[in-house]
Amino acid sequence: MMASNKILSVALDFGTTYSGYAFSFRHDKENIITSRWTGKDYISVKTPTSILFTPQRNFDSFGFEAEDKYATLSKNETHKDWYMFKYFKLVLINEKKLSTVTEIQDVYGKKMVAMDVFSAGIKFLKDEFSKNCSSQNVMMDDSYIQWVLTVPAIWDDAAKQFMRLAANKAGIPDESLMVMLEPDAAAMGSSIYSMCEEGDKYLILDCGGGTVDVSIMRKTSKGRVDCIYRPTGGIWGGTKVDDAFQEFLIEHFGVDNFQRMEKYEILEVLRSFESAKKKAQNPYEREVKIWLPLSLREHVDMLPIKKCINRDKLILNVDQIIDLFQKPVNKIVSHLQEVLQEPELYGLKYIIMVGGFSESAILQSAIRTNFSEIDVLVVENPGSAVLEGAVGVGHNPKVIESRRSAYTYGIETMKHFKEGFHNPTKAEIIDGERLCGDIFCKFVKINEVVKINQTTVTKSFNPTYLGQTSMLLSVYRSTSENPRYVTEPRCEKIGDIVVKMPDTTGEKDRKIEVSISFGETELRVEATDKTTGRKYTAAFDFLGN
Template identity: 35%
Template sequence: MHSYIKVANTAIVAAIDFGTTYSGWAYSLRSNFDSDRTKASTKLWNSGSAQTEKTPTCILIRPDGKTVEAFGYEAEDRYQDLAGTEEHMDFFYFRRFKMSLSKKLGEKLDRNMTLEDAMNRCLPALDVFAMSIKFLKDDLLAVLPDRHLGNIKMDDIHWVLTVPAIWTDGSKQFMREAAIMAGIKSKRLTIALEPEAASMFCRNLPIEATNCDSGSNISSLSIGTQYMILDAGGGTIDITVHEVDTDNNVKEIHAASGGGWGGTTVDEAFKRLLIAIITNDVYEAFKRDHTDDWLDIWRDFEVKKRTITTSSNSPVRMRLPSSLTDKYYLVTKQKLAIAVKGSEYASDIQIVRDKINFSAELARSWFETSVVKTVHLVKSIMSKNENVTAILMVGGFSESPVLQNAVRAEFKQMDIIIPSEASNCILKGALIFGHLPKVITERVLKYTYGIGSFETFVAGHHPPKRLITTDNGFVCPNVFSKHAEIYQRVKIGEPQVWHTYSPQYKSQTQMSFSVFASEKPNPVYTDEGCILIGTLQIDLVDHDGALDREVLVAFTFSGTEIVVEAKDRKTGNQSFVAVDFLG
């Protein structure tokens, strides 16, 4: 099934790193991979002032809601041009929409959900994700002839799409369905977990390609050594622990944990400050009526926030558009500079002509939520994994001096290892994962998984209120049939315990199963402490309506997606069944 596709003979592995803030693509030839696993071909995107290996995750869609006008830097520029001539209102402009898929266990994710764009207009989320993935896919394919690879066909390529490890199974399925809509065949697609991809890349990096005071490197760690991967992205902080295994492989020894407090929380803190200063009404009116200047502020902030450190006392200076001060005066009948002087921010904010200055202390406070939550989570995980000797910091937000300093200051006894290209190692590591999908030999389950089943009713054991009658007689429904337990270590590709299930009615030609997850190790009933996470259907071979048409079912959890294997006991017929996590 999809997580275990053999890709050894694939001519090219192509990876799409679909990030909250930035996205990009890369590919590697099988012929080059064997000699250098870190070698990757990427695209340099033109920002206007520099070239980068990633481009902003923003998409501009034409008024028909179906045609991509531009993506990335070009989408930003084109939307700003449209806003300058007030033609933008009919277009759809989406940015940083990946976090709409970041759900907790039990939170509903629907394939029919919609997304709001910058002007609060909606399109189906699946369409927006699919159009974005298709743009990146087509952009990669378009350069192959220029790189003397014009004879490569789609079936010669295995695609890898990255997602946060903390995402639910439904979120992963959503991305798979979006990729299929984008024209990638399911059998040619692997979903890779971002911290794992980063770990794989860094396992193959030379020491000189990392930033570590002790000179250590993940690639030099001996078998049995444990290290933490702190993947700090734009949207999520995603943390797991790996142990070096034989043959350059690794085991996951602590299930991924984290949350949505990545780099964009800095932007959210800045936005809250702006609204506190100018009021929400002024902010919304400014965004609506002067969209080009609103975009300029956020572009300026994206650059300025990267310069904020823990040591500098220099203020953060940004351009203040006259359209904003004019809008503030129009709504409040007061000059913004005078209002700020009389506010609680008087000592931290100064407005001088067309500039607004924020004190260094105030600027550092924008990082507080993310830094405090991240350090707290790292401490918690360390307390349960006392043999961890190093922290590998990856992801774009790991390049922040504020976050780096906080981690170094709190965990002085640890080797803090930061790759020189921390923001790109997920993308390039996804290529390694595509070539070697079994490089992660073990994973740790985040939940207990099982199926809702029926048991013969036993008086005194089952509550009377649960008694129902089927063709099998008196039975108790909604019994939790456990297939794997929380924190259990599972080996890649190995089905877990097999359980046997039988139809309850003679007329059945199909068996429907409800799949549940729980944070309890041993749930008894599916309606007590369990969350319905998906469903699956298994066709029955008709044996004249017999009730002994037994089906054996096993789950394989050690891939990045759950695989279900079913066997008909009488015929021996075997099949793989997809769990529908989106309902």
């Protein structure tokens, strides 16, 4: 929670395709200053999430600068020992056993530790913010800064913990850091928040480069918001359009010719395609031109695609470009149709589109066509909505009152065995009593309303046997609504609390109270020994370190 001396809120959006930062002072909250990246061919509030390391694995550059330098190295054929990473954020979704030593591959397949890559990228954004302040003669002590790091809503606890640790390694103190879900942050942007009235239900559709996140809110009577449905989404962002374009090139030019291209040539082709996508969404355009390298053009004499090439340009009609959008667009529409079947979402007033991919007129048209009974709104600057909202939350972290639990949470325990109800294979005799082990003692079920930073449920547990000097309380989560045993396939152990009871006072009548509460995005579990008053907290290590 933000301390009273935090006079500056700084948000970092470390995206799949683009990244940036924004900040404002507490005395002038509405004056949000966003990052600016300028060069010969660009002026942008965000820079590509591309990061370049030297052959010795030392950080060299980030964003447009990294891509330009790598292109120069590649043209001079001196690039192959360097490490170039692009679209690497998706590893936090795809990696099933994420840890602090997980390695990721650069564009040539060379490996580095993911934590080193992510922390270097976050440190770059942090340092750029500091340079911005210094250039305006603003000297700011770190203790006065509240940092807000945004993450996709569909990420699991391991990915969120990974990003927190990466931010710590980048020099952001844990006590000054909030990890905020991207659509939740966007929901608190001033333009969105002001347009909604008390009681309005609205859906934030956050379409980024990598992920699409859905979060559904209701504005409350206190001028705050409740999250009324658990976060959902998938990997259907704008990069899927780029993937479809690369598949198009392979289909029409052949896989061998495509693989013959140098990495810098692929980067240049994708930059050209980015411009073509924007032109294709202009209703007055009939065709678009995309630059092609000689390595593709020199092998097309016998291919049908030759008729679409004029000098160094591939010429496609607008319908061909629109076709490349269909897979991710259809996925997004289908997912929204499924979510909106839920009865608690009846009366939804708005679908509000944010994120860089939401700038696409093709996507906007599909959403409006398929959900014509709901007002579909696109914020003025979709790509910076998350950043601006996150800055606001940094000033007022209590603005979100409740959310829906993404899992069913509980504690492993033992109960008196009931014939015909409990599994006989789990029966144990302890101190003359027949007990059933592996019981999932449920605290919160999936999609249940949980109040932020308030105790959700408290339950009491007792020692299992006489003379017990410590109690191990294992915390589990499940995607099932009502798991009976912690050994069921959809259950996962996420942490332990060890309660020490060296004097054994009270024996089996001794009470240990366990409470579960939720922070901004993270779970907190605490056990209290009612005999001594001593409190214990769970040690969650989602990264398996």
